[in-house]
Amino acid sequence: MNRLLDKLAILSICLIGICDSESYMLPVIALLTAVTASSSAQILTGKRFACVIIMVWAAICGIFPVFFCTAPLVIYDSLWEKKLWLSAPLALFLTTDKLLMPIQYVATLAGISVAFIVYSRISSLEQDVTKLTALRDEVTEKNIQLSQQNRRLAEAQDNEIHLATLSERNRIAREIHDNVGHMLTRSLLQSGALIIINKDEKMKEPLISLKNTLDSAMTSIRESVHDLHDDSIDLRKIIEDALKAVDERFNVKLDYDISDNTSGKIKLCIAGVVKESISNAAKHSNGNTLSVILREHPVFYQIMIEDNGKSSSIQDSGIGLKNMTERAESCGGRITFTPSEKGFRVFMSIPKN
Numbered sequence: 001m002n003r004l005l006d007k008l009a010i011l012s013i014c015l016i017g018i019c020d021s022e023s024y025m026l027p028v029i030a031l032l033t034a035v036t037a038s039s040s041a042q043i044l045t046g047k048r049f050a051c052v053i054i055m056v057w058a059a060i061c062g063i064f065p066v067f068f069c070t071a072p073l074v075i076y077d078s079l080w081e082k083k084l085w086l087s088a089p090l091a092l093f094l095t096t097d098k099l100l101m102p103i104q105y106v107a108t109l110a111g112i113s114v115a116f117i118v119y120s121r122i123s124s125l126e127q128d129v130t131k132l133t134a135l136r137d138e139v140t141e142k143n144i145q146l147s148q149q150n151r152r153l154a155e156a157q158d159n160e161i162h163l164a165t166l167s168e169r170n171r172i173a174r175e176i177h178d179n180v181g182h183m184l185t186r187s188l189l190q191s192g193a194l195i196i197i198n199k200d201e202k203m204k205e206p207l208i209s210l211k212n213t214l215d216s217a218m219t220s221i222r223e224s225v226h227d228l229h230d231d232s233i234d235l236r237k238i239i240e241d242a243l244k245a246v247d248e249r250f251n252v253k254l255d256y257d258i259s260d261n262t263s264g265k266i267k268l269c270i271a272g273v274v275k276e277s278i279s280n281a282a283k284h285s286n287g288n289t290l291s292v293i294l295r296e297h298p299v300f301y302q303i304m305i306e307d308n309g310k311s312s313s314i315q316d317s318g319i320g321l322k323n324m325t326e327r328a329e330s331c332g333g334r335i336t337f338t339p340s341e342k343g344f345r346v347f348m349s350i351p352k353n
Contacts (some may be wrong), residue, residue: 016107034070062092072111250290277305285309
C-alpha cells in the first residue's frame with residue numbers, strides 16, 4: 001500500500017509534464033501506458049517478465065518525448081527491482097530531435113528526484129522492519145527455548161524428587177525390617193519361651209494374648225515393609241533406562257500401561273524379563289527396530305518384546321531363556337519365544353491372582 005501511495009505522488013508530478021502538451025491523445029496514451037506498465041511491474045515484482053516490462057516501457061519513454069515525462073515511474077520501479085540498469089533505455093531520448101518544454105523538463109527532473117528520495121526512505125524503513133521482524137523472531141525463538149529448558153529442568157527436578165522419595169521409602173522399609181522386625185521376632189521367641197516355662201495358670205492366658213498381639217504386630221510390620229518396598233520399585237524407569245542403553249542401535253518403541261500399585265514381585269519379574277530380552281536383542285539381532293509393550297488387563301499382565309532381526313531357530317538351552325522361563329513361572333505366568341524370518345518375539349502373560 002505504501003508503494004502504491006508513493007507511485008501516486010510521483011505520478012501526480014509526472015502529470016504536470018504530461019498535461020503540458022500540444023496534443024490531446026498522446027498525454028492520455030502516455031498516462032494509460034505508464035499506469036498499466038507500472039502496475040504490471042509491481043504485480044510481477046521479482047520475476048523476469050517485470051524486468052522486460054520496465055525495459056520496454058523505458059525504451060518507449062526514450063523514443064517518444066511525451067512518454068519521457070513518465071520516466072520517474074520507470075526509475076522508481078527499476079529501483080524496486082534492485083536493477084537500476086533497467087531504465088537505461090531512457091537514454092534513447094538523447095538521440096531524438098524533439099525537445100520538451102522547460103516545465104516538462106523541470107517536472108520530470110523533480111519526479112526523478114522524488115523517486116530516489118521516496119525509494120531511499122521506504123527502503124530504509126523496510127530494512128528497519130526486516131531487522132525488527134528478525135529480532136522479534138529471535139526473541140520468540142529464545143523464549144521458546146527458555147520455556148523448553150525450564151520444562152526440562154522442572155521434569156528433571158520432579159524426577160529427582162521421585163527417585164529420592166523411592167530411595168527414602170526403600171531405606172525406611174530396610175530399617176523397619178532390620179530393626180523393628182528383628183526385635184519383634186525376638187519378642188515372639190521370648191513370649192513363646194515364657195508360655196512354655198510358665199507354671200502359673202493365671203499367667204497363661206495373658207502370655208498367650210501377648211504372643212498373639214506380637215504376632216499380629218509382626219504381620220502388620222511385614223505387610224507395611226512389603227508395601228514400601230513395592231512402591232520403591234519404579235518399573236517404568238527401569239525399562240526406560242534399559243532401552244536408553246540400546247537406543248543408538250535400535251529404533252526403540254515403548255508402549256507402557258501398568259499401574260504403580262503392582263506388586264514388587266511382579267515388577268521385578270517383568271523388569272528381569274525385559275532387560276534379558278533387550279540384552280539378547282543387542283547381542284544376537286541384526287534388526288534395527290525394538291518394540292516393548294507392557295499392558296495391564298483386568299485379570300492379567302501382558303508383556304511383549306519384539307525385534308525385526310531375521311531368526312529361524314532358537315537355542316532353548318540358553319541360560320538367559322531359562323532364567324526368563326523361571327521368572328515367569330515363579331509368578332504363575334507363561335512365556336513363549338517365537339523366532340521367524342520377520343523377527344524374534346518374547347511374549348509373557350502373568351495372572352493377577
